[in-house]
Amino acid sequence: MKITPPVPVSVDKMTIDVSEIEGLLQAPPMNLPAWQDASFLLGDGRTMFIRSMTDQDVPMLLDFMKLVMQEEKDFYDIVGARVYAEILGVKRKRLKDPFTLLGLIDGEFVGFANGRFMNKEIALSLHTMAFSRRGKVGWAMYYAKTYYALEVCKANQWWSTFESYNGWRMAGLAMAQPTLPWPEYQHELGGAKIYYVNQDSWNASLKGWLPNYIGNDMDFNPTDEVRKANEVMRMPDKLEL
Numbered sequence: 203m204k205i206t207p208p209v210p211v212s213v214d215k216m217t218i219d220v221s222e223i224e225g226l227l228q229a230p231p232m233n234l235p236a237w238q239d240a241s242f243l244l245g246d247g248r249t250m251f252i253r254s255m256t257d258q259d260v261p262m263l264l265d266f267m268k269l270v271m272q273e274e275k276d277f278y279d280i281v282g283a284r285v286y287a288e289i290l291g292v293k294r295k296r297l298k299d300p301f302t303l304l305g306l307i308d309g310e311f312v313g314f315a316n317g318r319f320m321n322k323e324i325a326l327s328l329h330t331m332a333f334s335r336r337g338k339v340g341w342a343m344y345y346a347k348t349y350y351a352l353e354v355c356k357a358n359q360w361w362s363t364f365e366s367y368n369g370w371r372m373a374g375l376a377m378a379q380p381t382l383p384w385p386e387y388q389h390e391l392g393g394a395k396i397y398y399v400n401q402d403s404w405n406a407s408l409k410g411w412l413p414n415y416i417g418n419d420m421d422f423n424p425t426d427e428v429r430k431a432n433e434v435m436r437m438p439d440k441l442e443l
């Protein structure tokens with residue numbers, strides 16, 4: 203919109219350094235603590251290594267998500283499309299305080315989980331994905347990011363929503379998560395209901411959810427053997443859903 207200035211001005215055009223615009227578009231980071239590498243023994247005997255996503259991982263993950271978003275089965279398409287945007291959002295710095303965990307078995311990428319902090323009190327769960335099925339990979343990944351938000355970062359509340367039956371079964375039902383009133387409160391993923399865990403429900407029972415269901419807990423001292431086996435990440439050869 204152009205309006206005639208109400209006073210005489212020294213210059214009638216200003217140039218703007220785009221780095222100043224960037225300063226406005228990027229949110230100042232909260233400096234979240236680092237995720238400590240973990241290993242997790244799945245019920246089927248395989249060991250999954252859970253680590254943070256790095257900048258180097260981004261191109262291959264984006265390429266892989268292009269395949270995932272073409273698969274309609276079990277809602278992999280909508281979740282894949284959103285995860286693509288979220289990974290790109292990390293790269294382009296258009297996500298406020300994100301955290302992204304990857305699950306690897308013998309170097310193969312099998313699990314994904316991410317979230318972000320709205321503020322110091324509230325952390326949002328974004329997405330969980332399993333690419334090796336029937337092993338409860340997704341359950342371990344969802345637990346890992348919940349643990350990070352509530353146990354490591356000490357958020358007061360952890361807000362999730364579910365876009366698929368398997369997602370709802372995994373964390374809505376199995377964690378017996380209550381919901382906030384809807385439509386007054388809406389999750390940023392499409393305005394769906396917000397399911398939540400808070401420090402009370404976490405400490406009272408849900409901290410033990412993964413060990414209770416699977417019988418094992420995360421080990422934050424992965425062996426050298428596990429680290430070595432997962433030093434180089436590769437994408438699955440094909441999408442077997």
Ligand SMILES: CC(C)(COP(=O)(O)OP(=O)(O)OC[C@H]1O[C@@H](n2cnc3c(N)ncnc32)[C@H](O)[C@@H]1OP(=O)(O)O)[C@@H](O)C(=O)NCCC(=O)NCCS
Nearest residue numbers: 278281330331332335336338339340341364365366368369
């Ligand atoms: C939701 C998700 C993370 C759950 O993780 P998970 O339990 O490790 O995932 P799986 O898909 O391997 O298994 C879930 C269920 O799907 C069914 N299933 C999966 N593969 C199957 C197959 N080949 N044959 C029959 N049933 C199958 C089973 O009921 C299985 O439960 P079970 O392992 O207790 O038998 C995972 O299903 C997923 O990535 N889905 C697509 C993305 C998504 O919906 N994410 C959540 C967004 S809210």
